[in-house]
Structure formats: structure tokens, C-alpha cells
Amino acid sequence: MRRGPYGAGDAVSIGNTGKNSCNLQRITSTWDEFSVTWNTQPTTTSINEVVLSESNFTIQDYLGVDVTQLVQDMVDSPVTSYGFKIVLQTEDPTRSLAFCSRDFSDSSKFPKLTLTYSCSKANNIISIHTPESERIYPNPTTGIINVKLEKDELLLDPTVCICDLTGKQLAFYNLRMPTTSFNLTIFPQGMYLYKIGTDNKLFSHGKIILQ
Numbered sequence: 001m002r003r004g005p006y007g008a009g010d011a012v013s014i015g016n017t018g019k020n021s022c023n024l025q026r027i028t029s030t031w032d033e034f035s036v037t038w039n040t041q042p043t044t045t046s047i048n049e050v051v052l053s054e055s056n057f058t059i060q061d062y063l064g065v066d067v068t069q070l071v072q073d074m075v076d077s078p079v080t081s082y083g084f085k086i087v088l089q090t091e092d093p094t095r096s097l098a099f100c101s102r103d104f105s106d107s108s109k110f111p112k113l114t115l116t117y118s119c120s121k122a123n124n125i126i127s128i129h130t131p132e133s134e135r136i137y138p139n140p141t142t143g144i145i146n147v148k149l150e151k152d153e154l155l156l157d158p159t160v161c162i163c164d165l166t167g168k169q170l171a172f173y174n175l176r177m178p179t180t181s182f183n184l185t186i187f188p189q190g191m192y193l194y195k196i197g198t199d200n201k202l203f204s205h206g207k208i209i210l211q
Helices: 070-076 119-125
Strands: 020-027 042-054 085-087 144-148 159-163 167-176 179-183 190-197 202-210
Touching: 020 070, 042 070, 042 085, 167 179
Parallel strands: none
Antiparallel strands: 020 042, 020 085, 144 179, 159 167, 159 190, 190 202
16 A cells, blocks of 8 residues: 555645554445445454554555455455444544555555455365355346255244445345346446355355356
């Protein structure tokens, strides 16, 4: 991550009168980047938060921030994970730590998350009885999808969450039957993400292609 000014153009100095150390936390509720405000900001958890030390210069890169445990928490609890939030340790109008966003004029300064994973670890965090090809079908689909659960999974009051490719939740359905059908024709054709499980256990996740 790179510290810098808001908006495009040349860097400008942002005055601080105190330390601007921050905590990087996991967001636990939905939010919309185009409408979120201070009063409607989403909830976060301090569990496994990462500390960003105070800046030493007006323009400064924050590289190699280790968010491994935060990402693992997102994998373990996908239905309560909605990205990262950077919070000043001392929230005061005279302090700031501003980062270039994806709207910045120089794309080389966009925030970047690099993931490294192994298949063996991924298999340990997903409880799958039914083959993936039979878990949610047909896939691709022209609109109607079927979600299949095992009897022991159904006892846990699971849900299926449909998201866009950015992870934004679009639909949320309760699963009450061993096989439940849903109509996705309300969405445009394209690729979507799905997550099946509970707050504490992920049964399955993947992509759906709507034709």
C-alpha cells in the first residue's frame, strides 16, 4: 500500500499533529463504497488485526503487510467477511493516513493483495460430502439453480449467499430442504460467486455462470 493524497494530481502535504498509527481489521457486515458514510460504516472485529505503524514521510509506501491470519479468518467465515478496514488508533480530525485507491490516476499505486495458498490447506477448511458438481447445479445455468445438502448439514440452518465477483452480497437464501431451487433470472448474465454454509462452517463455495 502507498500513502498519498486524496484524488489525482501531484502529492500534497496532509498536516498531522499526532501519531497516525492504524489498525487493519476485518469487516463483518455489508457496505457499499458509493454510499457508506461515517454514520453508516460497517462493523469490524479486532481479532487478528494488523498494526500499521505511523508514517515517517508525507509520501510513503506500505509494502509487505502480512494479513495472512485475517485472510484465513475470511476463508473460515466467508458469510461474515466483507473486506478490510483501516482505522486510526487515535481517531482525531488532526490526524490522517490516506491511501491511494483504485480511482487514483496512477494504477501502479493501487492497493494490492497477493494470495499464496496450498490445496491441502484449502481441503481442510471445507466440509464437503456431496461432490461439488452435484452441490449446486446446473452450472452453467439459464436461471434456475438447485442447492443440495446432506442431512447433517441441514440441521445447522445453512444459507446460500450469491455475490458478484467483488464479493458484494446480492442475494441471501435460507436452505430448508435437502434440495432447494432458486431463480437467478433477476440478475444479468455473467459470472457470480456462491457460498453455502453457516456463520461458523463453510460447506461449499465457488462460481456460478448465468447464461
